[in-house]
Every structure is written in C-alpha cells, then in structure tokens.
Amino acid sequence: MKATGIVVEYNPLHNGHVYHAQQAKAATNADLIIAVMSGNFLQRGEPAFVDKWARTRMALASGVDIVFELPYRFATAHAPVFAHGAIRLLDAAGCTAYCFGSEDGNVEPFQNTLNLLDKTSDEYNQEVKNAMQDGLSYPMALNRAYDAVSSGSEKSGRHVDLSKPNNILGFHYMQAANAISSSMIPTTIKRLGAGYHEETLDVNRVASATGIRKSFFSTEKLDEIINFIPETTKVILTEWQRERINFGNWESFYPFLRFCILRDGPVRLATIADLSEGIENLIYRAAQTNDTFQSFMESTKSKRYTWTRIQRMLTHILTGFTTEMRSGMDEPAYLRLLGMTDKGRSYLSSIKKDLPLPLISKVASFSDPSLDMDIRASDSYALAIGKGSKNAKIGLDYTLSPIMNNYFSGNSLK
C-alpha cells in the first residue's frame, strides 16, 4: 500500500482541507493519506480552536487514514524546526510521497531555490543572521537573505516566492527532506480561495481557517461558518460547543496565562523557551497592567518581536516549556497515533515491525520527556478551556484510545 503524507493543523478542518487531502491522494496515486497533525497548540503560538481528538475525528471523516501527533516541541516551533519534525515523522511512517499547499502548485520553483541556496548556503545563512541582527523578523530575514544571494547569481528557471506565507512551509518541508536524504517525493497542490492572511469570508465555499475562526468568534455562532466547513466538522464543533462551552483562543486563556506570568515573575520566566534578552521583564510588566489579551499584546509587540514570535513565547509560558526541557528534544522519538480508519489500520499492521520509531497507541506504555510534555500541554489546554472547573477534561491522553473509525461516512466537498 502506497501512503502519501501531509502536514496539518485543521484549526478547524474546512472545505479547502478536504480538497487538499483528495488532491494529494489523486496527484500521488496513493492508497492512503497519513497526516502529521499538531496537538493542542499550534505553529503560530496559539491554542487550537478544539482539541486534537476533535480535530482527529474531523480528519478521519475527510479523507485522512492515519493521524499522528506532531509533538509539542515541533508543533509550536518556527518553520524550519516545525518542518523538520513533521517530515521526519512522515518519513518514519513509510510515506513514499508528501504533499503541501503552495501559491502556484508546482515543485520545480521550490527545487530551483533549494539548489541555489545549497550552492550559496554559507552566504545565505550569514545574510539571515545579519538581517535578524538588524532587527528583522525571521520570515523577513529569510526574504532579505534570499534576495541577497539570488540577485548576484544566475537563476536557472523559476524560483519560489518566499514572501508568500503559503510557500514558506513548503520550502522548509523540502529543505528538511533533503537534509535527512528522505526518499519521499515532494508534491504540491495549489491552494484554493482566500489567501493565508485574508480574514474575510467570501462568497465561494472556501475560506482560510483564520477567517473562519475570526468569523465564529465575532458572534460565537456556528451558523456563521457552516458554508465553509464539511458537515462532519459542523457536527463535531456543535458537539464540542454543547459539552465544553468554550473554544480555544488566547482571550479566554488569558486568566491562566496571566496567572502563570505573575506567579513566575521575571526570574523564572527567563527559563522558559524562547524568552531572553530581557523580554521576560516586558512580559511581566504587561501582565501586571493589562486585563485583556488584546491589550497585553498591544503593549508587548514591537518591531523586534513579531506577534507570532511573542505568541510562541506565551504558549511556552502557559505550558511551562523551558529551554532546558527543549534541549533534549531535537529529534522526534515516537509516532503517537491519534486515530486511523480501517484502511489506516491495515497499513499500520503491514509495516508495524519495520517502523524506525516506536508506535504509541497508549501513552502509559511509553516513557519519554517529549511525550510527557505533550501530555502536560493537553492538560493545560483542557483546564484553560474548562476554566479550571470540575468538568475540565483532564488526562484524556491516558483515557482515550486512538480513534478507530470513520465517525461519518461519505463526507465530501460541498
């Protein structure tokens, strides 16, 4: 059986994601799709809209056959580390191809750019460093460095536009796959509909996850977004709203975040991953004086620190993720199974004994600092979603088995 890998957040899963999974399967002539999916905290440093089990159910109902959890350490990291973790896991899971979304749906420009940067890598890395020392954010620094090395050299063929957010992750997936000499074949699908940064919903049935969340939070009504999500996503979100009341976002998590900041104080905050250079003092003072997440962010962000970079710090504060903990987590050490279809189960049975990493179905049977971190992050999320009430769903990593079925059959793109 031939498996193609994708890297997803599904925050929440919408029609564009269904399309992507279908196209990925078709384009690579695959028998099944394996997704590496972030847990409860995401790459832009945000709590997920709903937890990883709800999003796994959405995935299994929408064309994905196996969902592995991207460990916290990678899921909340900047693009190169995020991509490294995800590609490693897809490679370890035996995928023969992987597929990502991009602006124009062609891998050749990515390859050309990688070849160019490979030839100029010392110069490129130095340019990235210089740009960051000049105070540029990491994405901006990549762009400037790329411009610097590409302008002086002969470009052969088209190059990828790294100023487009949709292209940056794809570029890093391919770079990561090259770095580990993966035999997986890269593929890309042109993204549909609204741009990554576009937040308004338009008349067709595809919108960005960001736009969908924003639209939902403006009224807290799921009716606002049903045009853009498959029926199964709607059912799962409705169930979530009935059981948990709250959806994950920073504003509602702020009481717990603020508590952590004021409790830790600057000295202890400085041990948290990504906090350094005195920003712990800025964050502590901002938490003392700001009652809302919005005002907190407005008093914290600056030219030096992008919104995303600060949000990643705040995620690490909320989950208590320290620089010391991170230091031992450079490589993914396990394949944590969140769910599978019948087809996914057949596939895993067939390759189980050849897997280069342990396959985790029950967390209690495996001991690893990165897995412990994933569990703590789940519990922090669950307590914050549940406002710390008695009904908060703690310890689901221990009590839930991998989700074993399509909960809904025949889900298709509307």
Added chain:
Amino acid sequence: MKATGIVVEYNPLHNGHVYHAQQAKAATNADLIIAVMSGNFLQRGEPAFVDKWARTRMALASGVDIVFELPYRFATAHAPVFAHGAIRLLDAAGCTAYCFGSEDGNVEPFQNTLNLLDKTSDEYNQEVKNAMQDGLSYPMALNRAYDAVSSGSEKSGRHVDLSKPNNILGFHYMQAANAISSSMIPTTIKRLGAGYHEETLDVNRVASATGIRKSFFSTEKLDEIINFIPETTKVILTEWQRERINFGNWESFYPFLRFCILRDGPVRLATIADLSEGIENLIYRAAQTNDTFQSFMESTKSKRYTWTRIQRMLTHILTGFTTEMRSGMDEPAYLRLLGMTDKGRSYLSSIKKDLPLPLISKVASFSDPSLDMDIRASDSYALAIGKGSKNAKIGLDYTLSPIMNNYFSGNSLK
C-alpha cells in the same frame, strides 16, 4: 512612647483578637500596639480569608496602631522560622515588649522549658532529628524530643505543655528572641474561649478563626458569624463580599493550583520550596485525577506528611516559590508598612531615623527579592480570588498607600 508587639494573622479578626490587643497593651503598660501580620498566605499553608489590606483595616479599628507585613518567606514557614521573622521585625520596630496568647497566661513555664532545652540543646536537637527520621511530623517531633530530654533531667518549676498548639508559637517567639538577644520583654495572655482546634461555635462571643471560617463557608452567609466578630470586621467583610464575591480558601483556589501543578509537571515541581523526596510525583498524580481540593488532599496526605505540611507545599506551588529563591531570605530585610493610626504615625516619626531596617511605605521605591515575592504572592492571591476575571485586583502593592487612619472609631469588645 512605649510600644508592645504582637504577631497576628487576623483570619479574620474576631472578638478574641480585640481582647488580646487590649490585654497586651494593658499588661505591658504600653502607649501603642505594633502588629506584625502575615500577608495573603498563612502559617498553616492557606490563602487568607480576605487580603492583607482588608485585615489591616480590621486591625487598625481594633486596637492596633501599626501593621507591618510579615514577609511571605516567614509567614508561610514552620513555627521556628515564622517566629524568627516576626520577632526580628518587632525588635527592629523598637518594641520594648511582645505579647502572645497561651494556654495559661504565664511566661515562667516557657522560660523554664527554654532553660532546660538550652542546657540540653545538642541532645534535644538530635532527638528532634531522630523523631522526624522516624516519620513524625515536626510538632510531634518537638514533643517527643522534649519528653526525652525532660524526663532524664531535674525539672525546676513548671514547664510549658508543648503538646498544646497555642503554646508552640509562644515557645518559638521566646526562643527566637533569646537567639537574637532581644531586649524585648516577653508577656503572655491566656486565650479565651474555644481551643485552637475546636471548630464549633459556642454560645459565648469568642470562637476560633478556624471555627468562624468553617461556619461561614457552610452557608456563605456573614450572619452566621456576626456574634463572634466586632462590628468593623463585619463591615469590612460585607464590603469584601460585595466587591470580590469570593473569600479565600483552597477549594476555590484549586483550579489555579491544579493548573500550576499540571503545567509544571514533576521535574519543575521539584524546584519548589519544601518539595522533595518524590512527593512531587505524588502531587502531580493527585492533580491529574482529582477534581476538588478535598479529594486531592485526601489522596495526598499520609502519616509522613501532615495536612499543614502539604498545604505549605501547595502554597509555594501556587505562588511559584522555589528553594533557590528562599535560599537568600534568611533574615527579614525591611519593615513593610501596611497601615497605621495617627498614634502609630507619631511613633514612627519619632523613631524613623533609628530604625535598623528600611521602612517601606511605597514598594516601588525599594528593590529586594523578598519584597518581589510578597508582591507576586499578592497578585497570585488576587487573580485566584477574582477567578482570573478582568476585575481581579492586581498590583495593589503598587497602587495602595499604607492605610492611614482608623476607619472606624470606638470599636470595642462586644
């Protein structure tokens, strides 16, 4: 002007406390009473019923002329350290006497016991150590050690009964005063009414603070307790209930405590003051599986760890107080003024320049790790009381000046 010192928690201030302040003043022929009062977390490892400013107002209306804050490090420590911090501050404040409650109102038995233990101190300390290694709690260990050294030696005169909780603190005050060669004269007043451990309210108008809180929490109605508190306490508690809704207790703080435990995990918990010997694992597991503070405690306490000892650990977890932070805090380093009457102000003006420690009226004007800890503890308390809502009163240490007046005049024992 002649000042007598007392050490208080006022949790909340009740008729017995008014009596004690009056008697302390009369018995020592003092012009004014200086109280060293715990901040928002108390000696038995509990959040205070109401915060330190509300309790300062109660104090100033009930016979106390100056309130200094006992720093967190001492206020939440076991008896010898608690007593050392409190006596140091009363001595630094220029008191000529100090006065504590005891079972029979006589300092002589305390002095006899101190003399005996002084003579046998090596043996005594070794007996305390042995008893604790045998798994006894600290108070039990003191008793056994005392029995061991006193049985073999000639007792001269009556000795204090250290099995009575009311006597233990007094004993440590006198021991601490001896240790620093304080010239303050010790005095003691016999306690009225209910015993320290008695939790039922009786027909007379004096009850223990523990009994008063228990009675209040059973119905959440202040009417339950008005017989046992002075009018001013009632007014201040009524105001608190209107503004803050919640009173401090572990059950209502548990969501934040649990969040801290699950977020930190065993590795980080082990850095918290008093946590060691693997109890961090027990605490982490208990937080994973218990929805209420009561059930959490029931699954954590054991012969080895008394309820109080565990509560002190939990206090340090909630406030993020680490062993490393504590290591630099062996001596009180400042006199933090929480409030004073006009008479208290005159007294402070007269001795201000002779004070051996800095007098802090504005926290922003002084920098000290112990003061930072007091501020963080205030904010943790305020967020937990306010359930993390926008209305939580953060930063009061910065915004409130010392309380400068009797808010209510003529308050007297009913």
